[in-house]
Amino acid sequence: MPNDHPPANPGEPTTVEAVRERLVAVTGGLPKRLRQCADYVAQNLDRIAVSTVADIAAGADVPPSAVIRFCQLLGFSGYSDMQRLFRDAYSPGWPNYATRLENLKSGPSGSPRAMVAEFIEAGRMSLEKLAQSLDDAALEQAVATLAGAGTIHVVGFRRAYPVASYLAYVLAKMEVPAILHHGAGHLDQRFALRPGDAMLAITFAPYSDETLALAAAARAAGLAVVGLTDTAASPLSRSANTLLTVTEVDFGAFRSLSATIALAISLAVAVGTARR
Amino acid sequence: MPNDHPPANPGEPTTVEAVRERLVAVTGGLPKRLRQCADYVAQNLDRIAVSTVADIAAGADVPPSAVIRFCQLLGFSGYSDMQRLFRDAYSPGWPNYATRLENLKSGPSGSPRAMVAEFIEAGRMSLEKLAQSLDDAALEQAVATLAGAGTIHVVGFRRAYPVASYLAYVLAKMEVPAILHHGAGHLDQRFALRPGDAMLAITFAPYSDETLALAAAARAAGLAVVGLTDTAASPLSRSANTLLTVTEVDFGAFRSLSATIALAISLAVAVGTARR
DNA sequence: AGGATTTTGGAATATTTGTTCCACAGGGTC
DNA sequence: GACCCTGTGGAACAAATATTCCAAAATCCT
Numbered sequence: 001m002p003n004d005h006p007p008a009n010p011g012e013p014t015t016v017e018a019v020r021e022r023l024v025a026v027t028g029g030l031p032k033r034l035r036q037c038a039d040y041v042a043q044n045l046d047r048i049a050v051s052t053v054a055d056i057a058a059g060a061d062v063p064p065s066a067v068i069r070f071c072q073l074l075g076f077s078g079y080s081d082m083q084r085l086f087r088d089a090y091s092p093g094w095p096n097y098a099t100r101l102e103n104l105k106s107g108p109s110g111s112p113r114a115m116v117a118e119f120i121e122a123g124r125m126s127l128e129k130l131a132q133s134l135d136d137a138a139l140e141q142a143v144a145t146l147a148g149a150g151t152i153h154v155v156g157f158r159r160a161y162p163v164a165s166y167l168a169y170v171l172a173k174m175e176v177p178a179i180l181h182h183g184a185g186h187l188d189q190r191f192a193l194r195p196g197d198a199m200l201a202i203t204f205a206p207y208s209d210e211t212l213a214l215a216a217a218a219r220a221a222g223l224a225v226v227g228l229t230d231t232a233a234s235p236l237s238r239s240a241n242t243l244l245t246v247t248e249v250d251f252g253a254f255r256s257l258s259a260t261i262a263l264a265i266s267l268a269v270a271v272g273t274a275r276r
Numbered sequence: 277m278p279n280d281h282p283p284a285n286p287g288e289p290t291t292v293e294a295v296r297e298r299l300v301a302v303t304g305g306l307p308k309r310l311r312q313c314a315d316y317v318a319q320n321l322d323r324i325a326v327s328t329v330a331d332i333a334a335g336a337d338v339p340p341s342a343v344i345r346f347c348q349l350l351g352f353s354g355y356s357d358m359q360r361l362f363r364d365a366y367s368p369g370w371p372n373y374a375t376r377l378e379n380l381k382s383g384p385s386g387s388p389r390a391m392v393a394e395f396i397e398a399g400r401m402s403l404e405k406l407a408q409s410l411d412d413a414a415l416e417q418a419v420a421t422l423a424g425a426g427t428i429h430v431v432g433f434r435r436a437y438p439v440a441s442y443l444a445y446v447l448a449k450m451e452v453p454a455i456l457h458h459g460a461g462h463l464d465q466r467f468a469l470r471p472g473d474a475m476l477a478i479t480f481a482p483y484s485d486e487t488l489a490l491a492a493a494a495r496a497a498g499l500a501v502v503g504l505t506d507t508a509a510s511p512l513s514r515s516a517n518t519l520l521t522v523t524e525v526d527f528g529a530f531r532s533l534s535a536t537i538a539l540a541i542s543l544a545v546a547v548g549t550a551r552r
Numbered sequence: 553a554g555g556a557t558t559t560t561g562g563a564a565t566a567t568t569t570g571t572t573c574c575a576c577a578g579g580g581t582c
Numbered sequence: 583g584a585c586c587c588t589g590t591g592g593a594a595c596a597a598a599t600a601t602t603c604c605a606a607a608a609t610c611c612t
Contacts, residue, residue, distance in 0.1 A: 031589055050325045050363040053570060063591050068571060078571065080598090087326040090368060112415045112546040119538040120403045127396045127403075127534070133322075139388045162442035162537075169435060170530055205315060231318040232296065233303040247319045254446055254541050258403070258534040261438075262395040265530050270388040307559055307609095329600060339561050344601060354601065356568085 012075040016089050019082075020045070022074050036060045037070035049086040053079045122251040123258035129247050130259040142226045142242045142267060147274035149198030149224060152178040155214050156202035163228070163257065164202050167264045174272025181214065193221050202228040202264075204248070204255070207235050215239035228264065288351040292321065292365050295358075298350055312336045313346035325362040329355045398527040399534035405523050406535040418502045418518045418543060423550035425474030425500060428454040431490050432478035439504070439533065440478050443540045450548025457490065469497050478504040478540075480524075480531075483511050491515035504540065 013019045020042075027038045040060035041048070048056070056079075057064040068079055076082040146152055152171060156164030161182070168180035179192065193199070199218040203211040212235055219225050219239040227240030230247060237243050246263050248255040289295045296318075303314050316336035317324070324332070332355075333340040344355055352358040381393040422428055428447060432440030437458070444456035455468065469475070475494040479487040488511055495501050495515040503516030506523060513519050522539050524531040 033590065046368050047366075049368070050366045052568085054568095064570075065572085065591070066589095069589095080570065090323075090326055112419050112542060113410070113412050115546050116410060116415070116539060116542040117407065119542050120407050120535075123403050123534050123538050124400060127399050131393070131396050134389065134392060136389050139392070143388050159442070159445060161445070162438035165441060166435070166438035166533065169437070173529070231315065233300040233314070233318050235304075237300070253449070254545065256534070256541065257442065257537050258399050258532070259396075261533050261537070262399050263392060265532070266388060266391040266395050269528060269530065270386075270391055273386060309560065328598085330598095340600080341561070341602085342559095345559090356600065 012077075012081075013085070016045070016086065019074065019085070026073065033062045033066045034070050034073065036062050037067055041070070045086075048083055049090055051083075118251045119256055122249045123256035125249040126247070126256055126259035127262060129249065130263060133245075133247065134263075135244065138242055138244050139267070139270075142244055143270045143274055145224045145226055145242055146198050146200065146267070146271045150177065150194065150196040151198075152176060152271075153181060153193060153197060153199045153214075153218065153223075154178055154202075155181045155199060155211050157183060157208045157210055159255065159257075160202040160204055160208070160211070160228075163260050163264050166261060167200065167202075167268050170265055170268040171272065174268065174275075176268075176272050176275055183210065193218050193223055195222060198224040198226065200226045200228065200267075201236060201240070202260075203234070203236055204230045205234070212236065212239070228260070228267075288353075288357070289361070292362065295350065295361070296321070302349065309338045309342045310346050310349065312338050313343055317346070321362075324359055325366040394527045395532055398525045399532035401525040402523070402532055402535035403538060405525065406539060409521075409523065410539070411520070414518055414520055415543070415546075418520055419546045419550055421500045421502055421518055422474055422476065422543070422547045426453065426470065426472040427474075428452060428547075429457060429469060429473060429475045429490075429494065429499075430454055430478075431457045431475060431487050433459065433484045433486055435531065435533075436478040436480055436484070436487070436504075439536050439540050442537060443476065443478075443544050446541055446544040447548065450544065450551075452544075452548050452551055459486065469494050469499055471498060474500040474502065476502045476504065476543075477512060477516070478536075479510070479512055480506045481510070488512065488515070504536070504543075 013022055023038060023042050027035070027042070030038060037056075037060050040056065044051075044056075044059065051059075053064045053067050057067045060067065071077075071079045071082045074082065076085075154164050154168045154171070156167075165180060165182075168178050171178035197218075199215060201211055201215040201218075207229075215225050215227065215236060216239045219241075225240045225242075227234070227236040227243045229236045229243065229245055232243065232245055234243075234245075244263065244267070246259050248257060248259055250256065289298050299314060299318050303311070303318070306314060313332075313336050316332065320327075320332075320335065327335075329340045329343050333343045336343065347353075347355045347358045350358065352361075381390050384390065430440050430444045430447070432443075441456055441458075444454050447454035473494075475491060477487055477491040477494075483505075491501050491503065491512060492515045495517075501516045501518075503510070503512040503519045505512045505519065505521055508519065508521055510519075510521075520539065520543070522535050524533065524535055526532065
């Protein structure tokens, strides 16, 4: 991810840590108002991302202009400049995503190399987001449910199918009784759902009707349903006892699936281990 | 920071939780643009506090005014109003990726979340490695080959099957004539290989005999064969005109597939684009 | 198909927010 | 006490951001 803020002053801190250090270094022999700023900022570093100059000024009990001066003292060009650092740091590499897409569309129309770079980036971001937003409790519950079930019915069509098939592969390798439901032959597989079984249904927007229908059928038959989807608002939530959500950053029309697969394998391995 | 916002609309959510619920409630029978907003917002709740309307709009790929309308639909008077809620609630649990990963790993080893952390790590490393070691020339050549072919035969079994199926999905979406060869019915599919077609074969150690056999048959029939495998020494190199290699870091017995999939989609998208 | 209704995009406008600048206050020096 | 020099506040200005509004497009009913 190339730096999109090219003209960084020399001496301008580029990480939150650097700001913290600069703050310590500078605090000493500072005029009254600037010292107030330093103190307040030091104690409220985490609120800079969401505060206006006026907020900070009020908090430090100084006029806004003093805050700006203070930022400049730290090496920034102004408050906005400093704030950007904190906003970006909150979760690295977010903005300008739309811009990059534009660039790619307009640029030397996506050399394969550039495309790979974009998908790598999307994958990396997805993984980071997963690390941040994973719902431990739901995961534990999903593992418990699937570990205690008879046969595990894995369902996923379209873009979810690769995930479903890998899941089925891993479960099979771990000698867990699992069945991958694919559309082959257009059989009605509802009657394969036996009491005591569990279903692991995977679908992302735009949600596949077949998957939703199978999940609903499973639920109606009294099976435990674990859903793997993209948002809590997914229609899958109606059928699922346990819902795991994973946000995949997609580039162009296609998702990288990195995060989804990471979560899926973990789930499978954990279930396999738990069933020993 | 006391609450200085006396005139709260009736029906206006007052907690982040309430927003989430409202989001779920409202998602359904929403016009296109508003739904895009809903989806994006649902997946990026945590960024609202630090984003401008323009950011959100760009992310959801809608004009700014749609975002405002969406906020009003949620019960707020506008974006600022909604943002205030998130800013007040904002407390960066330092979602710093590295720290968060540490936390995840900190669980009892073998716990599901520790496992997720490991797979995330493996995925990230794989992606990084891909970025470094990608062979541009081979990629260009692969794209050229596949873009110039008639039908593309995608082959991959076992752990390569998820990749193959995703590849087939993406190619289909891009309206490229592609066939996914799976073992269903154990048919002998060699005779489907027609002159002018190309094969995209995927296999990793331990290499699948079926894949190797199909690739060899394709080569014998004069088709161009693009191989996607793990090392240049792979037996696939005997049949492949062009060989793409991708090293996947695996955790335990299973690979994350992140890098493989990133490369595969890029290839598919590049081919799809080139065929226009 | 035709008319009513909803949805949409974007230009115009309003508002908020950030920044600059300058006149002035205070405190130290000769 | 006059002179500088640093620090200060706030008014004026500039930039960004949010919001409204309306004509055009799409969609939904007969």
